[in-house]
Amino acid sequence: MGKTTEMKDHHEPTDRSADPGPSDSAPSDSGRRAFMGVAAGVTAAVVAPGVVLHSVTAAPRSEAVTSDVRWGLLIDTAKCVDGCSACVDACDRENGLNLQSKPASAPQEHWDDQKAVWIRKVKLQDNQTGRVTNLPLMCQHCEHPPCVDVCPTGASFKRADGIVMVDRHTCIGCRYCMMACPYKARSFIHEVMEDQLTRVPRGKGCVESCNLCVHRRDFGEESTACVDACREAGHEAIVFGDLKDPESNIRRHLAEMASRQIREDLSLNTGVRYSGI
Amino acid sequence: MAKAAVRAGLVAVGLAWVLIAQVVLAADAKTYVLEGSKAAALESCVEPTDVMRRKHMELIKHQRDETVHGGIRSSKHSLAGCVECHIRSDAEDVPQPIHHKEEFCGACHAFTAVNLNCFDCHASVPRGPGAERAAHAAFQAVGVDRSVQARPDGEDH
Ligand code: SF4
Numbered sequence: 001m002g003k004t005t006e007m008k009d010h011h012e013p014t015d016r017s018a019d020p021g022p023s024d025s026a027p028s029d030s031g032r033r034a035f036m037g038v039a040a041g042v043t044a045a046v047v048a049p050g051v052v053l054h055s056v057t058a059a060p061r062s063e064a065v066t067s068d069v070r071w072g073l074l075i076d077t078a079k080c081v082d083g084c085s086a087c088v089d090a091c092d093r094e095n096g097l098n099l100q101s102k103p104a105s106a107p108q109e110h111w112d113d114q115k116a117v118w119i120r121k122v123k124l125q126d127n128q129t130g131r132v133t134n135l136p137l138m139c140q141h142c143e144h145p146p147c148v149d150v151c152p153t154g155a156s157f158k159r160a161d162g163i164v165m166v167d168r169h170t171c172i173g174c175r176y177c178m179m180a181c182p183y184k185a186r187s188f189i190h191e192v193m194e195d196q197l198t199r200v201p202r203g204k205g206c207v208e209s210c211n212l213c214v215h216r217r218d219f220g221e222e223s224t225a226c227v228d229a230c231r232e233a234g235h236e237a238i239v240f241g242d243l244k245d246p247e248s249n250i251r252r253h254l255a256e257m258a259s260r261q262i263r264e265d266l267s268l269n270t271g272v273r274y275s276g277i
Numbered sequence: 278m279a280k281a282a283v284r285a286g287l288v289a290v291g292l293a294w295v296l297i298a299q300v301v302l303a304a305d306a307k308t309y310v311l312e313g314s315k316a317a318a319l320e321s322c323v324e325p326t327d328v329m330r331r332k333h334m335e336l337i338k339h340q341r342d343e344t345v346h347g348g349i350r351s352s353k354h355s356l357a358g359c360v361e362c363h364i365r366s367d368a369e370d371v372p373q374p375i376h377h378k379e380e381f382c383g384a385c386h387a388f389t390a391v392n393l394n395c396f397d398c399h400a401s402v403p404r405g406p407g408a409e410r411a412a413h414a415a416f417q418a419v420g421v422d423r424s425v426q427a428r429p430d431g432e433d434h
């Protein structure tokens with residue numbers, strides 16, 4: 001791979017060569033994983049080469065994220081249930097989206113279109129066979145994100161660990177990124193907000209989208225709100241993990257089951273993969 | 278002799294006057310740290326007071342880039358940490374939004390007529406599970422004992 005741990009340039013959002021993605025199958029070495037334990041802000045002890053013990057309480061991250069990891073999701077559409085909205089509801093609560101309120105003057109159907117959502121449940125039907133597929137659609141965390149390419153201010157960016165997000169401090173609300181995203185993943189905040197959560201700032205005039213629960217990443221937690229909710233609902237349709245670690249749960253699943261990117265014709269190398277479509 | 282005594286007396290009066298003037302000045306020098314906030318119980322902020330007064334905006338602005346782009350959350354310069362420590366609750370234990378005119382940020386910004394935009398997006402009171410994590414990190418970074426601290430709103434535990 002020719003990459004070393006001192007690659008910490010997090011202001012390099014579209015470095016095409018640096019991010020091999022899930023197809024990269026180079027064997028990891030114990031040194032790299034030991035580093036990752038530290039980099040993830042997790043109290044860790046190396047007991048033997050390649051074996052890292054994680055303690056339960058995680059510390060906040062103190063080193064900048066690196067491209068040694070790339071976070072992603074694998075969604076098994078066969079397990080995703082029609083009518084279930086556990087992941088959407090959990091995302092709303094986790095990220096304070098449930099705190100939005102409809103302006104008195106807005107008609108309900110406008111509000112349903114305009115309020116910010118990070119995950120949408122999508123139902124696909126094959127008209128020839130009648131087969132119906134359900135899936136949750138969120139930001140696909142593209143390796144080559146069109147939303148980043150078009151942003152005039154650099155506000156839409158890809159973090160070194162593969163998370164695509166908006167830096168609200170520089171977003172001017174032009175919504176170009178919303179037009180560029182092939183997945184309709186982004187939302188605009190139209191109204192003044194008052195009851196934001198401490199962990200998810202949000203204000204009128206900025207664009208936002210799924211950030212793979214970035215606060216959880218930075219405080220060293222294991223999964224995302226949608227993954228937890230799906231498991232608690234008994235479906236286990238979503239797997240979260242590091243696409244660059246051949247030993248990770250998500251890579252093991254990817255190695256076993258057929259999976260696809262949505263709109264793979266666009267060659268965006270998405271970080272969110274689907275099986276059964 | 279008498280002259281010397283008068284001179285000594287005058288010097289004494291002068292000294293006393295200077296001392297009194299200083300005490301009065303000190304009582305007059307306005308502090309915006311509010312009674313009842315965690316900050317009131319601490320000797321100084323995450324940096325010396327004069328540094329905080331002049332440079333808090335630079336510290337926060339630098340930190341925001343480190344946090345948004347680098348994911349660093351262990352800093353003592355986080356805005357969430359400011360809010361957690363400087364927030365004050367009213368008689369009914371309701372935390373008061375920190376940018377309101379009578380509160381820590383709002384009072385000084387109103388006095389200096391400097392527009393305050395942080396809380397257009399950021400939570401103006403600690404809100405939601407884990408809201409105190411940034412402040413914990415700040416306390417740890419400056420080595421202050423967390424045991425003297427308590428959640429102002431008693432929520433989320
Ligand atoms: S799915 Fe859309 S918002 Fe997410 S990275 Fe790709 S283009 Fe950007």
Ligand code: SF4
Pocket residue numbers: 150151152153154155156166170171172173174175176177178206207
């Ligand atoms: S809305 Fe914000 S993030 Fe999107 S393209 Fe415009 S400035 Fe960039």
